[in-house]
Amino acid sequence: MFSALEVVTVVVVGVMVGVEFSVAFVVNPILNGLPDDSNQLGRAHGGRMLGALMPFWYVGSLVLSAVWAIAGWHRPGTGLVVLAAALLIVSVIMSLLLLVPINNRGKTWTPENRPGDWKEQMNRWDRYHYVRVAVLIAAFALLAAALT
Incomplete structure (x- = not known):
């Protein structure tokens, strides 16, 4: 049963990392290459869609990592899991303090009501997101290393 917990945790966190990596290095660069109205509408739609899903994914990943650390407290690799969980906490704090406020504004914008500095705000979100992806x-690397 413990092995299943390890595998599920690594898969859930790994897929989340893949989604966030894709947003940073594939989706947003594609959107940035579109005309302003399409770029902004795509970001607003993505903000609504992923903004509804990601809180559960982030918290779920953190809970799985915490359960792994507690259940395997005396097993080898637990220190790596604890460090990974700490990094996941950092990512949640970053999200709540830096990224979510921008996303909450951006997901309501349309070409008619967006502020004049919308691109600057999206660029700020992107910079914070790059750090969060790192x-x-x-965290994912630490969880994977804890398996060995």
Whole structure:
């Protein structure tokens, strides 16, 4: 049963990392290459869609990692799992303090009501997101290393 917990945790976190990596390095660059109205509408739609899903995924990943750390407290690799969980906490805090406020504004914008600095705000979101992706990759790497 413990092995199943390890595998499920690594898969859930790994897929989340893949989605966030794709947003950073595939989806947003594609949107940025579109005309402003299409770019902004795509980002607003993505903000609504992923904004509804990601809180559960982030918290679920953190809970799985915490359960793994607690259940395997005396097993080898637990320190790596604890570090991974700490990084997942950092990613949640970053999200709540830095990314969610921008996303909550951006997901309501249309070409008619967006502010004049909307591109600057999206660029700020992108920069914060790059850092968050790096934190998530580190957490994933630690969880994968804890399996060995």
